[in-house]
Amino acid sequence: MIRKTYLKEIKNQILQQKEGEIYIPSDFADIANRNAVDKALSRLTAEGTLCRIMQGIYERPRYSPFLKEYVVPSxxxxxxxxxxxxxxxxxxxxxxxxxxxxxxxxxxxxxxxxxxxxxxxxxxxxxxxxxxxxxxxxxxxxxxxxxxxxxxxxxxxxxxxxxxxxxxxxxxxxxxxxxxxxxxxxxxxxxxxxxxxxxxxxxxxxxxxxxxxxxx
Structure with missing residues (x-):
């Protein structure tokens, strides 16, 4: 079970940064331990806040109004x-x-x-x-x-x-x-x-x- 405070803190940190940013679990090591961070990232991926690119690599999806679609990670x-x-x-x-x-x-x-x-x-x-x-x-x-x-x-x-x-x-x-x-x-x-x-x-x-x- 992940503490809601951990999830909220990690989500807020992500939402304060630009779309298209890439994250790894250790980016949030100051918020929670690795197990809690992994669970939070999994939850945020399920809800659409993050996109899992590959194991341990996540992106905050970037939407292009001009292309009217999400842009492939750089x-x-x-x-x-x-x-x-x-x-x-x-x-x-x-x-x-x-x-x-x-x-x-x-x-x-x-x-x-x-x-x-x-x-x-x-x-x-x-x-x-x-x-x-x-x-x-x-x-x-x-x-x-x-x-x-x-x-x-x-x-x-x-x-x-x-x-x-x-x-x-x-x-x-x-x-x-x-x-x-x-x-x-x-x-x-x-x-x-x-x-x-x-x-x-x-x-x-x-x-x-x-x-x-x-x-x-």
Missing amino acids: PEKVAQAIARKNGWTIVPWEEIALNILGLSTQVPAVYIYASDGPTKKYEYEGKFNKITLEFRRTPRKDIANMSYKTALVIQAQKARGKDRIDERFIRTVSKKMTQDEMIKALEETKRSTAWIREGFIKIAMGGTYEGNCNLA
């Missing part, structure tokens, strides 16, 4: 919720990173993320077919203790490869990074693979860097 938000649930750090995978940075127009059919967790796949219902989220294990030095932008650019460099970090790549990425992001990236990549580190030095200098550094 793959990015679902992926981030899975990562939070499992304690993973994730960032869009190589080819997707290129797309986000404006270096490619290819849009992969599967939403792929580099992760410091295990390699795994998840599926949930889309509008016409299932949406696939794939998490690929990547070296911790390329993702752990990195800001999002640093890790994203590392993935983009890996997609291109050591010998294809050209002038267009450098200039495009340098325009996508603020000065603070670049300073942080230079600090965070001190122990990265030498050619990735050198790529960041070139990006920081807007493509004008021609020399060699001791990057070990």
